[in-house]
Amino acid sequence: MSANLPVHDDELQAYADNQLGSARAEDVAAALAREPLLAARVAEIRRQNAALRDAFDPWLAEALPRKLLWAATGRSLRGRWRWQPWAALAASVVLGVGVGWFGRGEMLQLAGMPVTFPRQAALTHVLYASDANRPVEVWAAEEQRLVSWLSKRLGYSLHAPDLNTVGFALVGGRLVAGNEKPGALFMYENADRQRISLLVRKDGSPSRETAFRYAFEDGVGVFYWIDDVCGYALSGRIDRGQLLAIARVVYGQLAAAEAAAK
Numbered sequence: 001m002s003a004n005l006p007v008h009d010d011e012l013q014a015y016a017d018n019q020l021g022s023a024r025a026e027d028v029a030a031a032l033a034r035e036p037l038l039a040a041r042v043a044e045i046r047r048q049n050a051a052l053r054d055a056f057d058p059w060l061a062e063a064l065p066r067k068l069l070w071a072a073t074g075r076s077l078r079g080r081w082r083w084q085p086w087a088a089l090a091a092s093v094v095l096g097v098g099v100g101w102f103g104r105g106e107m108l109q110l111a112g113m114p115v116t117f118p119r120q121a122a123l124t125h126v127l128y129a130s131d132a133n134r135p136v137e138v139w140a141a142e143e144q145r146l147v148s149w150l151s152k153r154l155g156y157s158l159h160a161p162d163l164n165t166v167g168f169a170l171v172g173g174r175l176v177a178g179n180e181k182p183g184a185l186f187m188y189e190n191a192d193r194q195r196i197s198l199l200v201r202k203d204g205s206p207s208r209e210t211a212f213r214y215a216f217e218d219g220v221g222v223f224y225w226i227d228d229v230c231g232y233a234l235s236g237r238i239d240r241g242q243l244l245a246i247a248r249v250v251y252g253q254l255a256a257a258e259a260a261a262k
Contacts, residue, residue, distance in 0.1 A: 007031045007038060016045040041132065048130040118224050121199040121233030122217035124176050124185060129195040129236075136172030136187050146173050150184040156202045156230060159257045160186050161250045168196060168246070196236035196243070198250060203229055212247060214240065223247040227254070 007028055014020040015028045032039040128135045138146040143160055151158045153175055160170055168188035176185045176199070183201040203226065215222045221243050224233035232254070234247045 016042045044132045118215035118222040119217050121222050121235045122220040125197045125235035137174035139172040140170040154202045161253045163188050166246050199233040201231045
């Protein structure tokens with residue numbers, strides 16, 4: 001295969017994952033040496049992969065609960081075999097639960113074991129902020145359509161705060177999975193390509209608890225608070241004081257928008 005052939009995105013991904021055939025890998029390596037932009041893309045893919053491993057590998061390494069393993073074999077916790085007609089059904093159920101258990105990095109939860117709101121915000125931030133090509137579903141150029149779409153999906157009138165005054169411009173947003181209900185994610189970026197994200201989740205019952213709380217999850221700082229029926233979480237790998245200052249700007253703008261709508 002000739003080194004003069006263009007390098008496609010799927011080949012860059014395979015090269016970054018060490019899954020590309022040796023002959024073509026040599027061609028891609030030569031292309032990376034000639035073109036710094038391609039080399040930078042491979043470095044970003046590897047950085048993103050490392051971030052995802054750091055976030056989700058601890059979960060994937062956990063063993064299945066003992067009760068589920070016993071149920072799969074039809075054995076009771078006392079060590080007796082109970083080959084009942086429902087044993088086969090139990091085995092199929094535990095297989096399904098096992099798939100969910102090992103896939104909970106995508107679902108962010110296992111039934112009855114919800115991820116805390118700040119941890120959900122941090123994991124979601126890591127997953128999308130590290131994506132160089134597609135961090136959002138709808139870009140900032142279509143901000144009005146983005147806000148309308150997310151408001152409709154959450155059943156709540158949303159606003160995308162303007163953070164240009166603190167050095168962060170809107171990148172766009174997307175719909176994300178939550179413990180029980182969907183959430184809206186707004187992504188922002190500064191001149192140094194640092195990204196922060198605002199996760200909005202509509203809760204069931206109104207609350208007037210507006211105090212800021214801080215969490216540090218896997219290297220990501222999160223300021224979060226609840227206002228009326230929504231939870232908000234601002235996440236980023238930036239200084240805590242800076243993140244707090246931005247969170248206050250976000251809160252102020254959302255409060256002003258809510259007051260103007262009344």
